[in-house]
Amino acid sequence: MDSDPMVALTGQVARDFVGNDAFQETDTTGVTTPVTKDNTFASDPDTVGSDVSEAFALAREGRPGPTLVDLPKDVSNADTDCEPDEPKVPDTYEVQERADPEIVEQAARRIENSSKPALLLGGGVIKGEASEACREFAIEHEIPVITTMPGIGSFPEDHELSMEMAGMHGTGYANMAVTHCDTLIGIGTRFDDRLTGGIETFAPDAELIHVDIDPAEISKNIHADYPLIGDAETVVTQLAEEIETSPQATKWRAQCQQWKSDYSMAYDAPEDRPIQPEFVVEALDEATSDRAIVTTGVGQHQMWACQYWTYTEPRTWVSSHGLGAMGYGLPSAIGARIAADDDQEVVCIDGDGSFLMTLQGLSVAVRENLDITVVVLNNEYIGMVRQWQDAFFEGRHSASEYNWMPEFDKLAEAFGARGFRIDEYDEVADTIEEALSYDGPSVIDAHIDPQANVYPMVPSGGDNGQFALAEDQL
Amino acid sequence: MTGGLDGPAPEERPTPAGRRTAQGIRVDPEVEAEHEPRRTVISTLVEHEPGVLSDVSGLFSRRQFNIESLTVGPTDDEGRARITLVVEEPDPGIEQIKKQLRKLVPVVSVRELEPDAMRRELALVKVNAMRPDQVAAVAEMYGATTVDASPETATVEITGSDQKIDAAIEAFSQFGIREISRTGTTALARGTTDTARETPPEESAQQTNPQQPHADDD
Ligand SMILES: Cc1ncc(C[n+]2csc(CCOP(=O)(O)OP(=O)(O)O)c2C)c(N)n1
Numbered sequence A: 001m002d003s004d005p006m007v008a009l010t011g012q013v014a015r016d017f018v019g020n021d022a023f024q025e026t027d028t029t030g031v032t033t034p035v036t037k038d039n040t041f042a043s044d045p046d047t048v049g050s051d052v053s054e055a056f057a058l059a060r061e062g063r064p065g066p067t068l069v070d071l072p073k074d075v076s077n078a079d080t081d082c083e084p085d086e087p088k089v090p091d092t093y094e095v096q097e098r099a100d101p102e103i104v105e106q107a108a109r110r111i112e113n114s115s116k117p118a119l120l121l122g123g124g125v126i127k128g129e130a131s132e133a134c135r136e137f138a139i140e141h142e143i144p145v146i147t148t149m150p151g152i153g154s155f156p157e158d159h160e161l162s163m164e165m166a167g168m169h170g171t172g173y174a175n176m177a178v179t180h181c182d183t184l185i186g187i188g189t190r191f192d193d194r195l196t197g198g199i200e201t202f203a204p205d206a207e208l209i210h211v212d213i214d215p216a217e218i219s220k221n222i223h224a225d226y227p228l229i230g231d232a233e234t235v236v237t238q239l240a241e242e243i244e245t246s247p248q249a250t251k252w253r254a255q256c257q258q259w260k261s262d263y264s265m266a267y268d269a270p271e272d273r274p275i276q277p278e279f280v281v282e283a284l285d286e287a288t289s290d291r292a293i294v295t296t297g298v299g300q301h302q303m304w305a306c307q308y309w310t311y312t313e314p315r316t317w318v319s320s321h322g323l324g325a326m327g328y329g330l331p332s333a334i335g336a337r338i339a340a341d342d343d344q345e346v347v348c349i350d351g352d353g354s355f356l357m358t359l360q361g362l363s364v365a366v367r368e369n370l371d372i373t374v375v376v377l378n379n380e381y382i383g384m385v386r387q388w389q390d391a392f393f394e395g396r397h398s399a400s401e402y403n404w405m406p407e408f409d410k411l412a413e414a415f416g417a418r419g420f421r422i423d424e425y426d427e428v429a430d431t432i433e434e435a436l437s438y439d440g441p442s443v444i445d446a447h448i449d450p451q452a453n454v455y456p457m458v459p460s461g462g463d464n465g466q467f468a469l470a471e472d473q474l
Numbered sequence B: 001m002t003g004g005l006d007g008p009a010p011e012e013r014p015t016p017a018g019r020r021t022a023q024g025i026r027v028d029p030e031v032e033a034e035h036e037p038r039r040t041v042i043s044t045l046v047e048h049e050p051g052v053l054s055d056v057s058g059l060f061s062r063r064q065f066n067i068e069s070l071t072v073g074p075t076d077d078e079g080r081a082r083i084t085l086v087v088e089e090p091d092p093g094i095e096q097i098k099k100q101l102r103k104l105v106p107v108v109s110v111r112e113l114e115p116d117a118m119r120r121e122l123a124l125v126k127v128n129a130m131r132p133d134q135v136a137a138v139a140e141m142y143g144a145t146t147v148d149a150s151p152e153t154a155t156v157e158i159t160g161s162d163q164k165i166d167a168a169i170e171a172f173s174q175f176g177i178r179e180i181s182r183t184g185t186t187a188l189a190r191g192t193t194d195t196a197r198e199t200p201p202e203e204s205a206q207q208t209n210p211q212q213p214h215a216d217d218d
Helices: A028-035 A048-060 A071-077 A103-114 A123-127 A131-141 A172-180 A232-242 A249-263 A277-287 A300-308 A329-339 A352-367 A383-392 A408-415 A427-435 B052-062 B093-103 B132-143 B162-177 B199-207
Strands: A006-012 A038-041 A066-074 A117-121 A145-147 A162-165 A181-186 A206-211 A228-229 A293-296 A347-351 A371-378 A418-422 A442-448 B038-047 B066-076 B080-089 B107-112 B118-129 B144-149 B154-161 B177-182 B186-187
Touching: A006 A028, A006 A048, A006 A071, A006 B093, A028 A038, A028 A066, A028 A232, A028 A329, A028 B052, A028 B162, A038 A048, A038 A383, A066 A071, A103 A206, A103 A228, A103 A232, A117 A131, A117 A172, A123 A232, A123 A418, A131 A232, A145 A172, A162 A172, A162 A249, A162 A300, A172 A249, A172 B118, A172 B144, A181 A232, A206 A232, A249 B080, A277 A300, A277 A371, A277 A427, A277 A442, A293 A300, A293 A329, A293 A352, A300 A347, A300 A371, A329 A347, A329 A371, A352 A408, A371 A408, A371 A427, A371 B144, A408 A418, A408 A442, A418 A427, A427 A442, B038 B052, B038 B093, B038 B186, B052 B093, B080 B093, B080 B186, B093 B107, B118 B162, B132 B154, B132 B162, B154 B162
Parallel strands: A006 A066, A038 A066, A117 A145, A117 A181, A145 A162, A181 A206, A206 A228, A293 A347, A347 A371, A371 A442, A418 A442
Antiparallel strands: B038 B080, B038 B107, B066 B080, B118 B154, B118 B177, B118 B186, B144 B154
16 A cells, blocks of 8 residues: 555475475465565576566556565575566556646646645655655645645645645644645545545545546545546646646635644643653654654554654655554664665654564664664553543553553663663753764653643544544544 | 644534535536446456466455456467456446456456447256256247256256346246356457457557556557
8 A cells, every 4th residue: 555666575385385285385475465566476497587577677667566476495496597587567567657638738727727726745756756846836836735644755844835744633734725625636645544534525625636657546535537647747747837827826825824823733741741742753853854764653653753743855754654554663764774875864753562563673773783763652552542442432441551561771772772761851852862873773762641642633534624633522 | 631732623613515425526416426336347358377367356355346247268369368247336436446457467458348248148057857848948948958968857058148047047947946057247349349458569659648558448
């Protein structure tokens, strides 16, 4: 779902054993069919090289996605004189780069005549390297910009036109804008239910211009009035060339600004309560550069990391979107560290529950001496679950209380990483400074208010415009 | 509990006038908005390789598409097989089926057939043959041939539309049906219309701007 180009090479029992329930045999191509873009059982040492090249080509081409080659032991051990083919997708795989010019023209007229236009930028904008083109387009025509969660970073959140993220835990102003616009230009987005809330009330007055490289995403969840199949950057450029006059939307932009102040994300940080998580996220953002990369687990901390960090660059937000897989934070921080430039900090904002799922990765980080900083927003709860239990299940905390959490700072030290702990507001800035300046893996165990909740919130299937600002509005 | 934000409460906010249907289509009072399911035939040409059939059938169960029948068989090109699907879905569902099928890498081409396409199914029906003359009479009525006979049983082969086969089975049931095996519908488009075929290379090179990825698709 997240369109990540990934190649998995999996080990299989020798060909003669396949199908006999041999020791450690699994029907890997069978079980991975629903979750891969394509997979292959490499049946011949002479063609295995080409199978792998093709897997690499397919993972990247068109809408990126995971591919897999299953390698029987006797195939991977065999000798061959054959050279692999150049990476090339099969002939049956075709990708359309340019959208139908007639529909582009109609969409352009619609944008010109719109009085409440909004851009909705999804992860496809970043994957398709279209962030720059979208920025220019939005600024040239002064169109307010909303992002999805995977689209974070495609447009600078400190720009006046930015409404930030919409959806379940999106900002109030983004949800107002998406609900009230009359023309929605969705680019590289799947219209996931966490974004749309109830379909009936999603952008109900808007004509939808939908740009996507995957034809199957068009009109899957929300009917596209202007279906534009193609590469995000190419189609945005086509649209930009076609539009002659910017939409007249002064009143709408003023309205959007008004919503930004009406539904400001300003939070309370009472002195008599433990540290609020938003404060820690803001302090981290403050202490790092604009190009710092944030990775997360899944839960409340992930939402605070979306809401209270100001993202200005594509590929600085790394998270598990479509599947919401806890435990994603540390492994993805390790990957990001290896891929990132040396001057980019890599910060993993994790939950205590999520961190516990994969923290053995610290041994890799220590072995490779990777400069990453993990900040655990430790509420001693499986917090997001606790929040739902409070809101929808009369506070019955079933399996969500974790007051036997390990001391993560000591655990980090046990792995050979640096460990820190924060309990008070006045420790926040200094501890972050120290952890960031350590050249190697470090973990800050930040004990935050266990009762802190994430708002705004659109309950599952709810109306985006009716987001709750507090529990009594749910 | 902490974490609430300030701002106008939900009931104080303006609400938009419009709505969408559950299928994501903006409700326009002028236009009929809900789509009723309809039955249609989708023909796909696929690479003849292991796993294609499970790719296609897995897709249908995974995405909860309503499938009535699926048949598969070789074609004149030994590298290609044809899968014929009868599905019942509302229009947006049928569009999704076609798009999702096209996404499968071994799928070469996909086409929804016109309602007048030739559709045929074959059934083998084994009945009790206590009254062989009457069995023969019913068989003749439906153009069925007897392919096996024993003192106690007769097996007839019927070809035709699924309605015809349903009717024949109904008629044979008076003798007592022992077993039935049906193939499911296979189909070809009429006349010079193509069912679902390979795009010849020169044709795909000429495509200036295909809105659909395959030129011969609908
Ligand atoms: C692997 C996995 N298991 C379960 C869930 C369901 N789930 C979503 S959020 C959440 C709680 C996460 O707790 P924690 O990591 O402590 O973060 P917090 O919400 O407290 O910030 C759970 C259990 C999931 N998304 N992924």
